[in-house]
Amino acid sequence: MIRLGYLEKNTFLEAVNKKSGANVLNCYQCGKCVSTCPVSSYMDYPPRVIMQMIKLGMKEEALKANSMWFCLTCSACSGRCPREIDIPAVMEAIRHIAIEENYVNKTKKVKEIRTFHNIFLDMVKRYGRNYELRMMAEFNIRTRNLFKDMHLAPKALLKGKITIGHEHVKRGKAIRKMYAMADKLEKSQKG
Amino acid sequence: MTKLTYFPGCSAHGTSEEFDHTLKLVMKTLNVELEEIPDWNCCGATSAHVMTENLALSLPLRNLVLAEKLENNTMGIACASCYSRMKSTKKYMDEHPDKAKELTSSVIDEGEYTGKVEIKSMLQFCYEEVGVEKIKSLVKKSLSGLKVACYYGCLLTRPKGVTQFDSPEYPMSMDRIMEALGATAVDFDYKTECCGASFSISRTEVVHLLTGKILEMAKEAGADLIVVACPLCQSNLDMRQPDIEKHLGKKIGIPVMYFTQLMALAFGYPEKELKLSKHIVPVEEALSNIGKVVETPQQPTKTKKAVPSAESEAK
Amino acid sequence: METQEKEVKGSVQSAENPGLTAPADWQPVIIGILCNWCSYAGSDLTGTSRIQYPPNIRIIRVPCSSRVDPWFIIKSLQATADGVLISGCHPGDCHYIAGNYYARRRFLVIKNLLNFVGYHENRVQFSWVSAAEGAKFAQVVAKVTDDIKKLGPLHRYKKENF
Amino acid sequence: MARVGVFVCFCGANIADFVDVPAVVEEVKKIREVKYAVYYKYMCSDPGQQIIKDAIAQYRLTSVVVAACSPRMHEKTFRRAVSEAGLNPYLLEIANIREHSSWVHQKNKKAATEKAGDLIRMAVAKSIANEQLHEISVPVTKRALVIGGGIAGIQAALDIADAHIPVVLVERSPSIGGRMAQLDETFPTLDCSQCILTPKMVDVASHPYIELIPYSEVIGLEGYVGNYKAKIKKKASYVNFSLCTGCGACTQKCPVKVPNEFNMGIDKRKAIYTPFPQAVPNKPVIDAEHCNMLLKGKCGICSKVCEKGAIDYTMKDEVIEREIGAVVVATGYDLWDPKPYEEYGVGRFKDVITSLEFERMVSASGPTGGLPIRPSDGKVPKTVVFIKCIGSRDEAKGIEYCSKICCMYTAKHAILLHHKVHDSRAYVFYMDVRAAGKGYEEFVKRAQVETGTTYLRGRVSKIYKMGDKLMVRGEDAQLGQVVEIEADMVVLATAIIPYKTNPALARLLGISYDKYGYLSEAHPKLRPVETAKAGIFLAGCTQAPKDIPDTVAQASACAAKVCGIFSGDALKKDPMISVVNPDYCSGCQNCVQVCPYQAITTEEIPITRGSKETRTVAKINEGVCQGCGSCAAVCRSMAISLKGFTDSQIINEIVSI
Numbered sequence A: 001m002i003r004l005g006y007l008e009k010n011t012f013l014e015a016v017n018k019k020s021g022a023n024v025l026n027c028y029q030c031g032k033c034v035s036t037c038p039v040s041s042y043m044d045y046p047p048r049v050i051m052q053m054i055k056l057g058m059k060e061e062a063l064k065a066n067s068m069w070f071c072l073t074c075s076a077c078s079g080r081c082p083r084e085i086d087i088p089a090v091m092e093a094i095r096h097i098a099i100e101e102n103y104v105n106k107t108k109k110v111k112e113i114r115t116f117h118n119i120f121l122d123m124v125k126r127y128g129r130n131y132e133l134r135m136m137a138e139f140n141i142r143t144r145n146l147f148k149d150m151h152l153a154p155k156a157l158l159k160g161k162i163t164i165g166h167e168h169v170k171r172g173k174a175i176r177k178m179y180a181m182a183d184k185l186e187k188s189q190k191g
Numbered sequence B: 001m002t003k004l005t006y007f008p009g010c011s012a013h014g015t016s017e018e019f020d021h022t023l024k025l026v027m028k029t030l031n032v033e034l035e036e037i038p039d040w041n042c043c044g045a046t047s048a049h050v051m052t053e054n055l056a057l058s059l060p061l062r063n064l065v066l067a068e069k070l071e072n073n074t075m076g077i078a079c080a081s082c083y084s085r086m087k088s089t090k091k092y093m094d095e096h097p098d099k100a101k102e103l104t105s106s107v108i109d110e111g112e113y114t115g116k117v118e119i120k121s122m123l124q125f126c127y128e129e130v131g132v133e134k135i136k137s138l139v140k141k142s143l144s145g146l147k148v149a150c151y152y153g154c155l156l157t158r159p160k161g162v163t164q165f166d167s168p169e170y171p172m173s174m175d176r177i178m179e180a181l182g183a184t185a186v187d188f189d190y191k192t193e194c195c196g197a198s199f200s201i202s203r204t205e206v207v208h209l210l211t212g213k214i215l216e217m218a219k220e221a222g223a224d225l226i227v228v229a230c231p232l233c234q235s236n237l238d239m240r241q242p243d244i245e246k247h248l249g250k251k252i253g254i255p256v257m258y259f260t261q262l263m264a265l266a267f268g269y270p271e272k273e274l275k276l277s278k279h280i281v282p283v284e285e286a287l288s289n290i291g292k293v294v295e296t297p298q299q300p301t302k303t304k305k306a307v308p309s310a311e312s313e314a315k
Numbered sequence C: 001m002e003t004q005e006k007e008v009k010g011s012v013q014s015a016e017n018p019g020l021t022a023p024a025d026w027q028p029v030i031i032g033i034l035c036n037w038c039s040y041a042g043s044d045l046t047g048t049s050r051i052q053y054p055p056n057i058r059i060i061r062v063p064c065s066s067r068v069d070p071w072f073i074i075k076s077l078q079a080t081a082d083g084v085l086i087s088g089c090h091p092g093d094c095h096y097i098a099g100n101y102y103a104r105r106r107f108l109v110i111k112n113l114l115n116f117v118g119y120h121e122n123r124v125q126f127s128w129v130s131a132a133e134g135a136k137f138a139q140v141v142a143k144v145t146d147d148i149k150k151l152g153p154l155h156r157y158k159k160e161n162f
Numbered sequence D: 001m002a003r004v005g006v007f008v009c010f011c012g013a014n015i016a017d018f019v020d021v022p023a024v025v026e027e028v029k030k031i032r033e034v035k036y037a038v039y040y041k042y043m044c045s046d047p048g049q050q051i052i053k054d055a056i057a058q059y060r061l062t063s064v065v066v067a068a069c070s071p072r073m074h075e076k077t078f079r080r081a082v083s084e085a086g087l088n089p090y091l092l093e094i095a096n097i098r099e100h101s102s103w104v105h106q107k108n109k110k111a112a113t114e115k116a117g118d119l120i121r122m123a124v125a126k127s128i129a130n131e132q133l134h135e136i137s138v139p140v141t142k143r144a145l146v147i148g149g150g151i152a153g154i155q156a157a158l159d160i161a162d163a164h165i166p167v168v169l170v171e172r173s174p175s176i177g178g179r180m181a182q183l184d185e186t187f188p189t190l191d192c193s194q195c196i197l198t199p200k201m202v203d204v205a206s207h208p209y210i211e212l213i214p215y216s217e218v219i220g221l222e223g224y225v226g227n228y229k230a231k232i233k234k235k236a237s238y239v240n241f242s243l244c245t246g247c248g249a250c251t252q253k254c255p256v257k258v259p260n261e262f263n264m265g266i267d268k269r270k271a272i273y274t275p276f277p278q279a280v281p282n283k284p285v286i287d288a289e290h291c292n293m294l295l296k297g298k299c300g301i302c303s304k305v306c307e308k309g310a311i312d313y314t315m316k317d318e319v320i321e322r323e324i325g326a327v328v329v330a331t332g333y334d335l336w337d338p339k340p341y342e343e344y345g346v347g348r349f350k351d352v353i354t355s356l357e358f359e360r361m362v363s364a365s366g367p368t369g370g371l372p373i374r375p376s377d378g379k380v381p382k383t384v385v386f387i388k389c390i391g392s393r394d395e396a397k398g399i400e401y402c403s404k405i406c407c408m409y410t411a412k413h414a415i416l417l418h419h420k421v422h423d424s425r426a427y428v429f430y431m432d433v434r435a436a437g438k439g440y441e442e443f444v445k446r447a448q449v450e451t452g453t454t455y456l457r458g459r460v461s462k463i464y465k466m467g468d469k470l471m472v473r474g475e476d477a478q479l480g481q482v483v484e485i486e487a488d489m490v491v492l493a494t495a496i497i498p499y500k501t502n503p504a505l506a507r508l509l510g511i512s513y514d515k516y517g518y519l520s521e522a523h524p525k526l527r528p529v530e531t532a533k534a535g536i537f538l539a540g541c542t543q544a545p546k547d548i549p550d551t552v553a554q555a556s557a558c559a560a561k562v563c564g565i566f567s568g569d570a571l572k573k574d575p576m577i578s579v580v581n582p583d584y585c586s587g588c589q590n591c592v593q594v595c596p597y598q599a600i601t602t603e604e605i606p607i608t609r610g611s612k613e614t615r616t617v618a619k620i621n622e623g624v625c626q627g628c629g630s631c632a633a634v635c636r637s638m639a640i641s642l643k644g645f646t647d648s649q650i651i652n653e654i655v656s657i
């Protein structure tokens, strides 16, 4: 049971609206997003329910959910939402709030998703470009699942789908500096 | 000769070499010179925007700034994912010039951003700038007999406010190009369903489910092969197909080709230029349909016979 | 108004013109111009409900708040009034479709004019009172009266004309 | 010099307890113009009124002030009394010393007395500037114009005509009947639409007081209430109706086939056609856009087969005029085109149809003989999914508002499906079930319980094809699960919208319309059938979506309003309206812009008497002016005065305090 009562100020709603540029109060719970979303069945709460949670100020529950980590930003839902809500932007907003405020969902699946993204970003940081084979390998090492997808590798290599060497951005320094500066900016914006 | 700024994206020289290669052949025939952005970097697709705000904007923005240094007004992007990131960043920067200034001055060290370069996907470029008529006129070998299902994925046409291209629900541009080449484009209701590309590595089971459905529907629609315009779509649909078949417990065996490969073929390039050996699901059988007669699906006759006509009643 | 000789016990200082003072028992004159259909009917209801309010207001009935010519306001301030209240129907309820919108717009212009000549903008107030808002009318009058009392007597620029 | 009499009332104790009335009277007597002042216990009583009447005669009073209760209470009473004494009733003024003084300052008799004195002083000052006014009488042409011949227009026309008032009914299409003629059985009682409508249509055609002008449009309206002149364009029908017997030989032989709009394009009609078998008038017209003869000068078959020689290819559009006194606009509604719902395969999937198409199919006289049929293969569908709120309540693809009737007709369609195909299964995707009306919820329950229709709460997100089935995917929000239904047919309850032609019609009539194109009523609650322009009324869906019962109620209300206008030979109007003094008018036209009733136009007058050169001045139509005074307030030249509330009256009040 959830107990509701006087809510002086729904700061969670305000924060999400501000960050996403959407107005979650517009949602009238039609569920069109839910049946549109290709991954709603993997989510703890599908988009429609997330909207309702935000409206009710259920911050912790919403931020701890895995939903926004599964969102593929495919924009299928927002293209169909009759109330024109930018749902992926809302998902992105709560994802960022969850990171900032340390609410991130702790399940293995979400961890793996985050690991992947971190590897990706590291890769780009190092080389300025990404490189699939290496990413795959690193992912497997980090998630302790050495043989995942490895059956694909020989065939892919053989067919030239994946190459062993890879290209770098020449001015790699510039990229690394960008990372540092973006990070600094992020922090200054918060503080 | 028209010049076009070109952003190949990270896959072009890896998984999607055949795309890159055939794209260049096609552009040669179309008399378009591709000018690659010097020292471009990864646009951060699939990951940056998930994790951080400023980095998600800065990675594409650096490319936009570099692109402005070339003289061309338009930039063509091969990968749908890169296209989406770059175009939405451009839209954001055009609407928030202050943010652009902040990032170009404090994060990226490559100069100013003015927003003068238009962004198009290569598909969009072929459809809008070249045009179906021109493509048709250049066909040397008609692809008649070949039935294709055009798969656009989510990011080429969505969100509408960003891409400003074709329909987000049932686009037809690639279908029209295929028809111009002589092929038959089948009705395909899963054209824009997401294939889950960004979970390709981290949540493979999701990809299996989503991609499996797309492949099945293409088969159901009677296509000999699927045509795509994005390397991520291609590798998900092609490379993972054997796994999906295992997962579904049935054979699908539908090859997945780039629209540029088929354009190159129709423009008269020999098959070996298409780099068909790179495909995991073999394409040769599908291509052997070229030249065969296709029976067009019977248009069911109207309700006529089943019902008394209104005319007889009007008497 | 009767001019009576009053004993000066203390004094009220004008907020606009600190040099001016008035007797402590000074009572302002307020002219209320009310539209027939909403606010006048509302003020009648205040009466029938026997709701009490300060006696300083003198009410003039007009068909619609849009009938209020800015000149009436200026004339009121020139003549006897220390303040003016204009009251009409709520937005969307105007008996004459949209008259109260015109009135409202004109009123904003008048406020600027008042500021320009150095009168405090509270001297002229505008309100929406419906035929059902007897209690609200009393509140509005009380507030306006209070506001004007705080401002003190109006320094009339052309007093000699009257 | 004015001679004013002042009559102050005690109202028993109501006034006298809190206002020192005798003192007030003494005070008032000091006013120069006051020739007589008196108090009495109950001024409104007969003896009280007699005191006034006697004083008028005795003191030759030129105006009267009664200091008593609110004018809203007894102004009429005292006006009557004054006029019985031979004084113009508008020379009376009332000082409201009860509601505005004795009742609201009960703790301060001194202040209340002083205030009462001021209020009387003000009334006296005003009354001095009062003028004699006379009720305005506007002659009326007792003929009504009804625009649109749907059920709204039909009902309004019949009700007015039954009161022996002539009606001109102008319908744009070749037949009256409107949308209701296209319906099968109707909710909430399921009586057959044709059975209840056709007799009314026939009544219209045969009514001695109704002039039916079909295939025509109103193209101009001039004048004001009671005195309008309408221009009506009769489109060329190429059939001489006075010769044609309606035998139908021509329509049978015509070789040109065109999609039949009456049947939503499910079948075909000819280039010469009567829209439906029960059409009124039951005469064909030639569709000039498709007739070979008119397009290419070849054919002429219909003329050959017509024994009466009724076909006339040279017929031209014709403009006629009618003088009328009031207008009822009943131009009905159109249906929203669901094309933007690409995710439902609209346009691609033949078996995704609209509700009106379904309605035509299940209609016994419809193109499929009353059976729902899949357009793709002619098979009878077994599983049918109905989707509500298509285009309605959808800001992204359609319009924001709720179309009001689709919840009900969808329930009806589910029931009708069950009646026609016994072993069928209906699913309804809904967001809310809006069934507020007499017997409506019960009707929906009937659909849910008796026919076993399954209601699922959620908006469908996608329809795709699997073989010859339509896969309908949506969330059942109650289950919290995505469901997919394998359907044979999908019916979209498309939104109701006004005709695109409505704004142009509104501009030509001088009435307003909202952002969607619906015509606007004068007040949403209290004047729902009137427009802001006197003498023009609204009935039916042209004002907002509504069902037949509401449409008919509104139409009858319009008829009552029209009959009210025509109840006397002239319209009596309050004389408290504005007039322009052309000598002062500078022609700035500020007044023209603010008048909410478009009562002000301009005219050209000679610059000086007898001069040939002219200047523009404002002119107020006394038939239209409602006396709001907006114009008087904006006129910088002080050329306008609002009678009863002139500048001098109000200024007198102000300066008398």
Ligand SMILES: Cc1cc2nc3c(=O)[nH]c(=O)nc-3n(C[C@H](O)[C@H](O)[C@H](O)COP(=O)(O)OP(=O)(O)OC[C@H]3O[C@@H](n4cnc5c(N)ncnc54)[C@H](O)[C@@H]3O)c2cc1C
Pocket: D147, D148, D149, D150, D151, D152, D153, D170, D171, D172, D173, D175, D176, D177, D178, D179, D180, D183, D185, D186, D187, D188, D216, D217, D218, D330, D331, D332, D333, D334, D355, D356, D359, D405, D409, D412, D499, D501, D505, D539, D540, D541, D542, D546, D547, D548, D549, D551
């Ligand atoms: C699928 C469906 C099912 C329905 N079922 C029911 C039901 O079961 N029960 C129920 O109560 N209601 C039902 N309705 C609603 C019903 O159709 C309407 O309430 C009713 O028809 C409204 O009548 P109307 O006269 O206002 O408009 P209309 O019927 O649209 O008539 C308007 C007329 O005006 C004419 N016109 C338009 N513009 C002009 C012009 N400029 N000049 C001259 N003429 C013009 C048109 O040609 C038309 O003849 C249903 C509606 C739909 C769509």
Ligand SMILES: Cc1cc2nc3c(=O)[nH]c(=O)nc-3n(C[C@H](O)[C@H](O)[C@H](O)COP(=O)(O)OP(=O)(O)OC[C@H]3O[C@@H](n4cnc5c(N)ncnc54)[C@H](O)[C@@H]3O)c2cc1C
Pocket: D525
């Ligand atoms: C809580 C609430 C809020 C509402 N809010 C709104 C709103 O915001 N907007 C809106 O449009 N509507 C609103 N309504 C609806 C609105 O009140 C009604 O639509 C409207 O009052 C109906 O008017 P009526 O004249 O039909 O009935 P009533 O107002 O009930 O009048 C009937 C009269 O008949 C008298 N009477 C009864 N029997 C007899 C008899 N046998 N002989 C003589 N006299 C008799 C009664 O004494 C009464 O005076 C609201 C209703 C409720 C309950």
Ligand code: SF4
Pocket: A026, A027, A028, A029, A030, A031, A032, A033, A034, A047, A048, A051, A080, A081, A082, A083, A084, A085, A087
């Ligand atoms: S589609 Fe939009 S309105 Fe409907 S439930 Fe989802 S977010 Fe809410």
Ligand code: SF4
Pocket: A036, A037, A038, A039, A040, A047, A070, A071, A072, A073, A074, A075, A076, A077, A078, A087, A088, A091
């Ligand atoms: S954008 Fe995210 S929430 Fe929306 S449909 Fe795609 S995956 Fe689902």
Ligand code: SF4
Pocket: D009, D010, D011, D012, D041, D042, D043, D044, D045, D068, D069, D070, D073, D074, D098
């Ligand atoms: S005239 Fe008015 S105040 Fe006088 S007795 Fe009659 S009701 Fe009372």
Ligand code: SF4
Pocket: D239, D243, D244, D245, D246, D247, D248, D249, D250, D251, D284, D305, D306, D307, D308, D309, D310, D311
């Ligand atoms: S054949 Fe002649 S008479 Fe008969 S319906 Fe046609 S026009 Fe009329």
Ligand code: SF4
Pocket: D253, D254, D255, D256, D271, D272, D286, D290, D291, D292, D293, D294, D298, D299, D300, D301, D302, D303
């Ligand atoms: S003349 Fe025209 S309407 Fe007549 S039969 Fe020929 S095509 Fe039909």
Ligand code: SF4
Pocket: D388, D389, D390, D392, D393, D401, D402, D403, D404, D405, D406, D407, D408, D432, D433, D434, D493
């Ligand atoms: S009446 Fe029902 S179906 Fe129609 S728009 Fe309103 S809620 Fe939707």
Ligand code: SF4
Pocket: D580, D584, D585, D586, D587, D588, D589, D590, D591, D592, D617, D618, D634, D635, D636, D637, D638, D639, D640
């Ligand atoms: S506002 Fe006055 S001056 Fe101007 S046109 Fe109207 S009447 Fe004439």
Ligand code: SF4
Pocket: D577, D578, D594, D595, D596, D597, D598, D599, D600, D620, D624, D625, D626, D627, D628, D629, D630, D631, D632, D642
């Ligand atoms: S008084 Fe009002 S209605 Fe009459 S003309 Fe002036 S503005 Fe129009």
